Amino acid sequence: ETAPRTIFQRVLDILKKSSHAVELACRDPSQVEHLASSLQLITECFRCLRNACVECAANQNAIRNLDTIGVAVDLVLLFRELRVEPDSLLTAFRCGLQFLGNVASRNEDSQAIVWVHAFPELFMSCLNHPDKKIVAYCSMILFTSLNPERMKELEENLNIAINVIEAHQKQPESEWPFLIITDHFLKSPELVQAMYAKLSNQERVTLLDLMIAKLVGDEPLTKDDVPVFLRHAELIASSFVDQCRTVLKLTSEQHTEDEEALATIRLLDVLCEMTANTELLGYLQGFPGLLERVVDLLRLIHEAGKDTTNIFSTSGCIKAEGDISNMAEGFKSHLIRLIGNLCYKNKDNQDKVNELDGIPLILDSCNIDDSNPFLTQWVVYAVRNLTEDNSQNQDLIAKMEEQGLADTSLLKKMGFEVEKRGEKLILKSTCDNPPP
Template sequence: MAAPRMPPARLSGVMVPAPIQDLEALRALTALFKEQRNRETAPRTIFQRVLDILKKSTHAVELACRDPSQVEHLASSLQLITECFRCLRNACIECSVNQNSIRNLDTIGVAVDLVLLFRELRVEQDSLLTAFRCGLQFLGNIASRNEDSQSIVWVHAFPELFMFLIITDHFLKSPELVEAMYSKLSNQERVTLLDIMIAKLVGDEQLTKDDISIFLRHAELIANSFVDQCRNVLKLTSEPNTEDQEALATIRLLDVLCEMTSNTELLGYLQVFPGLMERVIDVLRVIHVIGKDTTNIFSPSDSLKAEGDIEHMTEGFKSHLIRLIGNLCYKNKENQDKVNELDGIPLILDSSNIDDNNPFMMQWVVYAVRNLTEDNSQNQDFIAKMEEQGLADASLLKKMGFEVEKSGEKLILKPNNDIPPP
């Protein structure tokens, strides 16, 4: 690939790169690296040149950190830094050769140090935030599916940068970095990150289009992690008094999924996520059975807690599984049918007992049944036949806001006027 030339300019007899020419050349490279063939043929010398520009531009940031009066002169340096990060970010997309070349130049260390310097600048500038975001995107891309790069990012960025990013929720704004580094976080750090996700999803401010785009990327990580790890919660049946951080992180994954599927713009993606519905039904079935067969942490409790009693980490876990099933079935016939095929309907109906360990269980069961039966005559018939055969309690169905009527030889499940709110 023929790289754009970066001609030098003379200043006081010393050869230095001309900022405007550097910026134009970097922008040209950034555009070229959008194509895979250009990434695969990029010579290592280009990345050394970009690193040199990045280092020189960093001096202006260091000066502004020491002398706040210099902040007003940062504009051109921040432009160069941003474009360096964009260029390197694009070069790393699905290209392990470039990831390795850039990493071996110690670019990761320079980038992390620079992002940490940004934190010390007490200014509110869009240009600074853009440079900050592009720096995180670069770190995410160079670490993506590259264990050697992940290790180097971890060495340079942990704990100071990661703790700062997680607490201030900047980490959320870089899905590439979250995905690359999630496996390296401790379970306690994962819980903190997931709590911040929940706070963002349920906050008073509506998610912007950019937020939705970011959370769609997060949704893949969260759903995959839950599918892989959800059975970790079952260990609590044998160790009921253990505050297991791994199990708690898994429970938080479920909480995040419940909130994500409550957002219509995120719901569609998760409704078709491979294996998610199957895994949710599987875990619900296991904890339901073991909760009925023996006395353990998943057994229903109808005794109210005394004031001051400590809540256990699994409180609400079962009802949230049913909530997630209801969300995934919302106006989605394929998932409605899938729950029926997996024998999930009797399981949901049998979970409607009062359970102090799962507040609002009845409401979530009602919500799930309504979403399972809406415009789905097969599921309606199935529940009606369960009632006729004595497999579903008519009084329970009535409490849930449904009743079974007979029309000729056909049984019809219909909502009555006493449907409790979800």
């Protein structure tokens, strides 16, 4: 903390001199074998600079003002051009990135200079590096340097954003790619929309999983998050409406691990969590075509499961060990859960499900099925939301019971019974405190 500026000037001079040897080796591969001492010097320079920047704005400023950042970025970019990667090169490479991360940490002026020199080349060349630590340190620099204005530049360089998703996919335990996505990407609906169109199905699943993590996390969505997530809801709902029938590919043995279908299943999972959020529910309850698509898809997979033995067929017994490996696990439950959410205190949607003959379909889906845990509970939930303050839907279920189309024991298990009052059939709850 008391180091004079001249110390950093000397370190920079050593760095510049040693970098000439790296430049020569890049032009002439035969020079690589003579690089060992230069790389060792470079490593020690970077270590010195890296450590001097830790929680010390004065040193960060002094080092930045000498244009050390530009020299360091140029050197790191040269490292990628060296065809041989001995351990000494890897150590110098890592220390260089750590220095760039530390010089920018909590220092806006340094962040601006790092961004000018590093974007986009450094991120494009390091985020997909085979060394995990290099990917992590590069992600640290990107996380530290990003702000709302620079996010717009990422929209024009989508490959960098996609590389971050890939990095998280490969290293889910690494905190920096995770933080870039949750703290920066998910706050930019424009970037998410542009990126989603270009992602592979596996990468989409990774992004959607992080969206779910944000929705179900310990911290509720803030006031600033809500308008952003309303935009995300538009993307998720429209994608589901367009693609939901791809799930039917899973009925064919050739497509039991179809990645497009898996991405569609994850869209449904996100919609379930979004509609569990009161701030987002109203928008999705009115989303054009969503409820119709969900009821339609429930009917198609219900019929497909009855027609032939496939991934959507009911498994009539619960396995003791609970080992359910198929990728469509819980899909029917989640469709019914989503219908229940979309009908919560919403008369128009309650009536729409009735018009689509969705109520008999939901009741017919209530079987023990180890591929759909909690299926009965979600049917109970959906029926409660469909019948709350809706005498027409209550009458329909009461008549179904009288005609033998609804199983009395099943209705009792669900907490309902039908009572005859004169000529009128009344569906009433047998629970004092119905489950939420």
